[in-house]
Amino acid sequence: MSRRMNPSVRRILPLLPVLLLLGGCYTVPVTGRSALNLVDEKEVTKMSIAAFDDMKAHYPISRDQERVDQLNRVGERLSQVIPWWEVGDANWEFVVFDVPQEINAFAMAGGRVGVFTGLFRVVQNDDQLASVIAHEIAHVTAKHVQERLSRDMAKDTLGIVASPIMIMQQAVGASGDLAFDRDKEREADHIGMIYMAQAGYNPEEAIKVLERLEDVTGASMSIKDTLQSNHPSTPERIQRLTEELPKALEVYRLSGHKAAPTIIK
Numbered sequence: 001m002s003r004r005m006n007p008s009v010r011r012i013l014p015l016l017p018v019l020l021l022l023g024g025c026y027t028v029p030v031t032g033r034s035a036l037n038l039v040d041e042k043e044v045t046k047m048s049i050a051a052f053d054d055m056k057a058h059y060p061i062s063r064d065q066e067r068v069d070q071l072n073r074v075g076e077r078l079s080q081v082i083p084w085w086e087v088g089d090a091n092w093e094f095v096v097f098d099v100p101q102e103i104n105a106f107a108m109a110g111g112r113v114g115v116f117t118g119l120f121r122v123v124q125n126d127d128q129l130a131s132v133i134a135h136e137i138a139h140v141t142a143k144h145v146q147e148r149l150s151r152d153m154a155k156d157t158l159g160i161v162a163s164p165i166m167i168m169q170q171a172v173g174a175s176g177d178l179a180f181d182r183d184k185e186r187e188a189d190h191i192g193m194i195y196m197a198q199a200g201y202n203p204e205e206a207i208k209v210l211e212r213l214e215d216v217t218g219a220s221m222s223i224k225d226t227l228q229s230n231h232p233s234t235p236e237r238i239q240r241l242t243e244e245l246p247k248a249l250e251v252y253r254l255s256g257h258k259a260a261p262t263i264i265k
């Protein structure tokens with residue numbers, strides 16, 4: 001019996017890494033893209049929460065109640081359309097960091113969302129803030145960090161990999177040098193616009209906030225994720241979002257949410 005099994009086992013052996021990789025695949029929400037995930041989800045959430053707590057210890061927390069309320073209002077409404085399992089067992093937490101020079105926001109597994117006060121120089125209303133946060137949350141639900149880590153791990157199947165914990169710390173850390181490629185940024189834009197529309201925020205504001213960004217920061221800059229992202233140019237992002245707008249508007253119409261009261265500063 002074992003002798004009869006041997007040839008088939010031998011045939012399967014070279015395929016094992018492939019089978020393992022297939023076993024580690026997941027489907028990205030909204031886009032349906034199939035991607036690799038070899039990382040322990042619970043570990044990612046644990047590390048993300050630790051990194052977020054670290055940030056809270058190192059950056060001043062804003063006491064501007066109006067901004068804090070705005071972020072919580074928008075964050076909570078967005079969180080209602082995002083299944084908890086897609087952000088690694090979310091226990092949502094929204095924090096405004098008082099760093100006026102940073103036009104920046106980020107999200108982490110475990111439902112942690114941070115916004116730096118500089119972003120409020122750009123966003124003019126709840127819908128625009130929702131657009132930025134939805135983009136950041138989309139990086140989390142699409143598991144872009146896990147995909148990057150998984151690729152690094154898969155490259156070296158013999159196990160001569162830097163400690164996964166170390167890579168993860170680098171990935172989720174505020175000063176981490178993990179760069180998402182442009183495809184991931186486009187994907188986050190696409191998913192984010194659908195999320196905001198599902199939550200009843202006007203997706204047209206996703207385009208307006210990018211135009212605002214150009215006005216405020218100049219054409220050479222774009223919102224950087226804390227994860228040092230490599231966004232496509234702002235005009236390209238605007239063009240793509242404009243192409244995707246009709247579908248997002250349809251989602252917005254079907255969302256059943258009434259238009260949010262807009263706060264204009």
Ligand SMILES: [Zn+2]
Nearest residue numbers: 185188225229
């Ligand atoms: Zn991004």
